Amino acid sequence: DTAVSQTPKYLVTQMGNDKSIKCEQNLGHDTMYWYKQDSKKFLKIMFSYNNKELIINETVPNRFSPKSPDKAHLNLHINSLELGDSAVYFCASSQGASGKTQYFGPGTRLLVL
Amino acid sequence: GQQLNQSPQSMFIQEGEDVSMNCTSSSIFNTWLWYKQDPGEGPVLLIALYKAGELTSNGRLTAQFGITRKDSFLNISASIPSDVGIYFCAGQSPGGGNKLTFGTGTQLKVEL
Numbered sequence: 001d002t003a004v005s006q007t008p009k010y011l012v013t014q015m016g017n018d019k020s021i022k023c024e025q026n027l028g029h030d031t032m033y034w035y036k037q038d039s040k041k042f043l044k045i046m047f048s049y050n051n052k053e054l055i056i057n058e059t060v061p062n063r064f065s066p067k068s069p070d071k072a073h074l075n076l077h078i079n080s081l082e083l084g085d086s087a088v089y090f091c092a093s094s095q096g097a098s099g100k101t102q103y104f105g106p107g108t109r110l111l112v113l
Numbered sequence: 114g115q116q117l118n119q120s121p122q123s124m125f126i127q128e129g130e131d132v133s134m135n136c137t138s139s140s141i142f143n144t145w146l147w148y149k150q151d152p153g154e155g156p157v158l159l160i161a162l163y164k165a166g167e168l169t170s171n172g173r174l175t176a177q178f179g180i181t182r183k184d185s186f187l188n189i190s191a192s193i194p195s196d197v198g199i200y201f202c203a204g205q206s207p208g209g210g211n212k213l214t215f216g217t218g219t220q221l222k223v224e225l
Contacts, residue, residue: 004155031211041199043156043215056212090155094211101146102213104155 003027004105006091012111013081020077021108023091031055032074033092033102034066043090049074081112119202119216127224132189134219136202141182144205146213147174151198159200160187194223 004025013019025032033056034046048056049068063079074091088107094100119136126132136145144163148156160171162178162185169176175188185202202216 033211033213041150041218043201043203045212045214048211050211092155096211100211101158101161102211103158104148106155107153 004091004093004103006089006105006108008108009106010109010111012113014113015081015083017081018077018079019081019110020075021089021091021110023074023076023105025072025091025093025103025105027093027095027103029093029095029103030071031094031096031100032068032071033094034074034076035090035092035104037088037090037107039087047074047076078110081110083112086110086112117202117204117214117216119219121219122217123220123222125222125224126192128192128194130192132192132196132221133186134200134202135184135186136204136216137184138204138214139183140206142204142214143182143207145176145178145185146203146205147176147185147187148201148203149198150201150218156201189221192221192223194225197221197223 007022031050033048035043037043046060047066052068065077068074088109090107091105092102094102117138146161147159150156160169160176165182166180167178173190200219203213
């Protein structure tokens with residue numbers, strides 16, 4: 001059984017397009033996250049939602065808009081894609097919003113041409 | 114923002130050798146986590162540390178939460194080929210909510 005799943009696994013698109021990445025967790029967790037991993041493998045948090053409410057919002061361009069329809073889902077919509085958005089995007093989840101272990105999804109590899 | 118310096122950046126070792134890597138921070142953390150990332154996959158949690166001085170093992174892996182709360186190390190004993198991957202430390206700071214700051218990663222390669 002997949003604990004944290006993401007779709008799509010690969011996404012190749014043209015600059016200027018709008019795209020969405022979906023994340024679902026079946027762990028019963030109440031907190032979900034989006035991370036970006038760059039070409040040097042550096043992982044950096046972008047957003048965190050606890051019980052569908054935004055609790056962490058790092059310095060991310062407002063072209064990125066997360067949406068959490070319920071506790072088990074956190075989607076990421078990206079407008080006007082740029083070359084620099086090419087990266088691997090990871091979703092993660094945890095039970096609780098402080099000091100709790102986070103479990104990661106398999107990642108979405110985004111390539112903007 | 115906070116920086117987590119992880120060393121070494123990469124290691125190329127013989128099968129059967131022990132491996133040690135560490136992470137240092139400019140500020141204190143109240144939780145240290147060690148993850149492993151295989152190619153094409155997401156990070157997988159190896160060990161979680163919640164208390165200064167804590168020493169925890171998971172099979173051939175041992176990790177310690179530094180007494181100053183600004184560092185942590187991970188040891189792998191008797192390495193095997195499937196230990197290949199990137200190892201990340203990650204820390205959560207007091208009052209930082211659940212924000213994880215990741216280290217720069219240690220790429221481990223094992224020679225048969």
